[in-house]
Amino acid sequence: MSVLVLGARSDIGRAIARAYAAEGHAVQLAARDAQTLEADRADMALRHGVEVTLHEFDALDYDSHDAFIDGLPDLPDTVVCAVGYMGTQEESEADMVRARLVLRSNFEGPANMLGLLASRFETRGRGTLIGISSVAGDRGRATNYVYGSAKAGFTAYLSGLRNRLAGKGVHVMTVKPGFVATKMTEGMDLPEKLTTDPDTLARRVLRAARAGRNTIYVKPVWALVMLIIRNIPEAIFKKLRI
Amino acid sequence: MKLSGWGRYPVADCAQAAPRDMAGLQAARRNGPLIARGNGRAYGDSAMNRENTVSMRRFDRMIAFDATTGQLTAEAGVLLGDVIDAFLPRGWFPAVTPGTRFVTLGGMAAADVHGKNHHVDGGFASFVDWVEVMDSEGGITRAKPGDALFDWTMGGMGLTGVILRLAMRLRPVETGWIHQTAYPAPDLDAAMAAFEAHPDAPYSVAWIDCLGQGAALGRSMVMMGAHAPLDGLPTRFRRMPFGPPPRRLRRMPVTLPGFALNRLTVGAFNRLYYRMGAARAGHSLVPWESYFYPLDSLLGWNRIYGRRGFVQFQCVLPEEAAREGLAALLGRTGQAGQGSFLAVLKKMGPAGKGFSFPMPGYTLALDFPVSDKVLSLMDDLDRITLDHGGRFYLAKDARLSADMLHAADSRAAAFARRRQDSGAAGAFASLQSERLGL
Numbered sequence: 001m002s003v004l005v006l007g008a009r010s011d012i013g014r015a016i017a018r019a020y021a022a023e024g025h026a027v028q029l030a031a032r033d034a035q036t037l038e039a040d041r042a043d044m045a046l047r048h049g050v051e052v053t054l055h056e057f058d059a060l061d062y063d064s065h066d067a068f069i070d071g072l073p074d075l076p077d078t079v080v081c082a083v084g085y086m087g088t089q090e091e092s093e094a095d096m097v098r099a100r101l102v103l104r105s106n107f108e109g110p111a112n113m114l115g116l117l118a119s120r121f122e123t124r125g126r127g128t129l130i131g132i133s134s135v136a137g138d139r140g141r142a143t144n145y146v147y148g149s150a151k152a153g154f155t156a157y158l159s160g161l162r163n164r165l166a167g168k169g170v171h172v173m174t175v176k177p178g179f180v181a182t183k184m185t186e187g188m189d190l191p192e193k194l195t196t197d198p199d200t201l202a203r204r205v206l207r208a209a210r211a212g213r214n215t216i217y218v219k220p221v222w223a224l225v226m227l228i229i230r231n232i233p234e235a236i237f238k239k240l241r242i
Numbered sequence: 243m244k245l246s247g248w249g250r251y252p253v254a255d256c257a258q259a260a261p262r263d264m265a266g267l268q269a270a271r272r273n274g275p276l277i278a279r280g281n282g283r284a285y286g287d288s289a290m291n292r293e294n295t296v297s298m299r300r301f302d303r304m305i306a307f308d309a310t311t312g313q314l315t316a317e318a319g320v321l322l323g324d325v326i327d328a329f330l331p332r333g334w335f336p337a338v339t340p341g342t343r344f345v346t347l348g349g350m351a352a353a354d355v356h357g358k359n360h361h362v363d364g365g366f367a368s369f370v371d372w373v374e375v376m377d378s379e380g381g382i383t384r385a386k387p388g389d390a391l392f393d394w395t396m397g398g399m400g401l402t403g404v405i406l407r408l409a410m411r412l413r414p415v416e417t418g419w420i421h422q423t424a425y426p427a428p429d430l431d432a433a434m435a436a437f438e439a440h441p442d443a444p445y446s447v448a449w450i451d452c453l454g455q456g457a458a459l460g461r462s463m464v465m466m467g468a469h470a471p472l473d474g475l476p477t478r479f480r481r482m483p484f485g486p487p488p489r490r491l492r493r494m495p496v497t498l499p500g501f502a503l504n505r506l507t508v509g510a511f512n513r514l515y516y517r518m519g520a521a522r523a524g525h526s527l528v529p530w531e532s533y534f535y536p537l538d539s540l541l542g543w544n545r546i547y548g549r550r551g552f553v554q555f556q557c558v559l560p561e562e563a564a565r566e567g568l569a570a571l572l573g574r575t576g577q578a579g580q581g582s583f584l585a586v587l588k589k590m591g592p593a594g595k596g597f598s599f600p601m602p603g604y605t606l607a608l609d610f611p612v613s614d615k616v617l618s619l620m621d622d623l624d625r626i627t628l629d630h631g632g633r634f635y636l637a638k639d640a641r642l643s644a645d646m647l648h649a650a651d652s653r654a655a656a657f658a659r660r661r662q663d664s665g666a667a668g669a670f671a672s673l674q675s676e677r678l679g680l
Contacts, residue, residue, distance in 0.1 A: 039317075043303035047328040183262065 002026040004076035006057060006083050006113060008037060011182035012132055013082030015198035019206050020078075021048040028072055030057035059083045059109030065116050078128040078209070079117050081110045086184050092146035099146050106150035111157045118161050118170065125169040130209055131158045135176045135217065138226045141242060162214060174215040175205055178222040194221060245295060248544050249285040250551030251612045251640055254673060256290050260297040267404065268380050270296045277672040278404045280346030281321060284353065285554045286640025287673035288399050298348050301406065304328065312412040313371060318348025318405045323538075325412070326530075330484050334412035335469070335530070337369040341586075343535050348405040353637035354397035354598040356605075358445035358467065358534070361437075361591040365600050367396035369411045375403040378669030382406065394660055397598030399636050401661060401670050401680060418485035419470040420445070420533040424523045430460025430569060434604070437464065437589040444468045445533075450585035452608065455576040459569060462587060463523075467533055475527070485529040547611040555620055556607040556635040557627040558590055564604040567630030571606055571623055578619045582608040597657040599635045607638065617641060624650075636674065644679035654680065 003020040007013040008029035021027050021044040029037050034054040045052045057068055069075070085105035092099040114129055121127030136144055137151030155174055162172035179185060179195040201218050208216045217223040232240070245256040258279075261267040270276055276296045279289035289295065301317040304325070308314075312334055314325065322336060323343035329335070340355040349355075351373055356365045363369075372386045375395055383403075385392035395402045423443075427433035433448050440446060445467035454461030472483055537543050544552065559567040568587070575582060586607045593601040608623075610616040624646045627634065633651045634642055648654045658680050661667040674680075 039303045039305060042305055046304045046307055047324070049332075 001077045002028065002074055003078045004028040004030060006030050006081045010082045011198045012180060012201060014040060015202040016080050016205055018044055019202035021050050021052060024048065024050055026051040028053050028055055028076060030055040032058050059113065060104055062112045065113050069116060075120055080130045081114055082132045083110050086147050089144050089146060102146050103150045106147060107153040110154055118165060121170045122165060122168050127170045128209060129161065129172045130175060130205065132175050132177065133158065135178050135222055135226050139229050171212060173209055173213055177201055177218045194219065245290050247282060247284045247286045247288060249553055249640055250544055251553060252287055254290055254292055256292050256295045258295045258297055260300055262300050270294065271380055275669055275671040277670060278400045280349030281344055283342055283345045283349060285638045288637060290673045291671060298346060312414060313409050314412055315409045316347055317407050318346060320347050322347065322350065329412055330418055333414055335415045337411055337413045338363065338366045339534055342538055344538060347408060351396055351405050351408055352398060352400045354594050356600050358447045360600055361446065361589045362444060364592050365594050365598060367594055367598060371409040373408040374406045376406055377403045378665040393596035397594055397596050401675050402666050403670060415469045416472040417470050417475055417483040418530040419475060420467045420528045420530060421470040421474060422526050422528045422533060423466045425464045426523050427462045427464050429458060433460055433462045433464050433587060434565060440466050448587040450587050452575055452582040452585040459572055470527060550612040552609055552611050553620065553640050554607060554609050554638040555623050556605060556638040557632045558601055558603050558605040559630050559632040560601065560603040563630040567626060567632060568604060568606060570626045574622050574626060575608060580610055580616055580619055582610055584609045597653050642678060644677065647678045
């Protein structure tokens with residue numbers, strides 16, 4: 001089986017790529033400046049004796065996406081989209097150019113690529129699409145609604161794809177990680193009980209994909225946390241700072 | 243954050259960075275004197291710096307492997323256990339391994355670790371072809387055996403610079419099994435005689451029952467081992483010559499109260515261990531995991547020593563003074579009534595270079611739960627070591643004094659001088675290096 005990881009430089013993308021390589025799958029690593037991932041490529045190939053290839057990929061260069069897929073050694077069996085960009089809420093409020101970058105990086109770009117891949121998988125009648133979305137998309141909050149709304153869009157897009165492709169042999173899984181100790185969250189004060197690390201996340205993603213799960217919260221406690229957050233009446237919610 | 247070594251003593255609040263790349267590491271360097279930290283398996287404060295502890299665990303990539311020479315090139319943060327996982331199934335095993343596989347390759351180089359084969363093969367440095375070190379200015383030098391930088395870095399406890407990458411040689415093996423021969427030794431003379439009688443055994447080590455006193459002083463199980471060849475395996479093992487699939491690791495669930503290990507329980511454990519060993523004396527076939535890493539199967543075993551943590555004493559005594567010195571060390575330990583849960587004796591081979599620990603003679607390692615009484619016992623053990631011309635293993639140390647180190651090891655002054663001259667003294671420092679005046 002071959003696995004394409006979009007956004008392979010991210011800590012989550014890299015951890016998932018390593019986990020698939022460890023299971024003996026060929027891995028295609030896609031990112032901007034892909035050649036700078038050579039050390040990771042060599043590491044995965046060396047440790048696990050699998051074929052690992054590097055592919056130049058810019059999530060925001062939509063016109064290049066078809067050619068990107070054509071340039072892969074083979075149409076992968078599984079695709080993991082770990083593309084994302086958080087920025088900061090302050091930046092996104094102050095500067096709409098920054099806000100648009102967040103919206104496009106977390107929604108438009110990933111949606112464009114997964115849409116193209118979904119159609120090819122549908123034609124083939126087989127494949128798995130895994131999208132790394134976020135709990136931030138479950139409800140817009142003052143502290144990160146730009147990022148959150150983009151992820152909400154991505155979550156809805158994935159659920160739509162899942163609905164469209166059910167019965168066509170193509171499975172779509174939505175992953176909502178919650179807090180993960182990564183580059184993106186470095187320097188933030190994350191509560192230990194709600195935080196996971198990329199390798200644990202990767203293990204859970206692989207297990208869930210094998211089990212054919214539809215949507216997963218990586219740490220089960222997040223399902224409860226978000227259930228509560230989603231159900232707070234708006235009249236109260238709008239006054240909260242969470 | 244609160245950091246400690248494997249012994250959980252001492253504990254200090256240390257600012258820790260975990261860079262992902264060279265740019266991040268260079269930024270950490272500009273924050274002031276730093277110490278690189280691997281997987282935190284040094285027992286004491288070797289990899290702790292209050293202002294600037296730099297975790298190397300994210301530099302964890304294997305870069306190249308040459309199957310004709312067994313040379314593996316890897317980043318410093320790769321775990322030895324990952325090397326075994328990747329290469330044992332292809333017929334390669336680390337040429338030198340310490341008693342745990344949860345160490346980083348950088349940490350192994352920094353401590354110039356030794357294994358059960360030291361008496362024939364020497365330490366880790368003998369199997370390292372080059373090491374890349376970042377200096378005080380951020381420059382990167384690839385040092386080879388014979389270069390002063392190489393010799394001082396192997397065993398230099400991360401104080402010559404940050405170890406970034408290295409090339410190490412693995413040894414070819416036909417199986418993951420060890421052919422073990424155990425000899426019960428009723429006393430110290432018998433244990434030493436067993437080592438002397440088997441100078442060519444590829445691996446050798448003795449577990450001492452520390453509470454054996456008087457005529458039973460040094461009572462131990464001496465265990466020799468060799469990699470089993472494929473045709474030495476029973477047929478049922480030959481289908482999977484690299485051992486059974488790894489067992490699930492158990493984790494020590496709680497920190498035991500400090501009183502859990504006392505003279506009675508340790509005595510009982512040691513007697514039991516000796517009896518079980520004596521009953522198993524003779525030949526047996528042991529999987530690599532339980533032979534080399536008996537304690538790794540219980541993750542977090544350091545928590546059995548209670549809240550205050552534990553300290554390890556490890557010295558090496560020169561050949562000629564070994565018999566007398568070991569008797570004095572074990573005698574003093576027994577007299578103090580401080581059972582050492584783990585007491586390991588091993589004959590060592592050729593001395594390492596630079597500031598490396600090993601030298602020909604006998605090394606003794608003892609664990610104790612921390613208490614005021616134990617700390618004063620260790621001062622006595624230091625003096626006995628000094629009186630017998632021995633020296634100390636810094637990877638285990640948490641409390642040695644600068645005076646004692648410098649009195650026992652004339653190389654310490656040369657090492658400190660070199661650090662001054664090269665600029666390393668102002669750029670790389672640990673709580674240990676400050677305590678020991680290095």
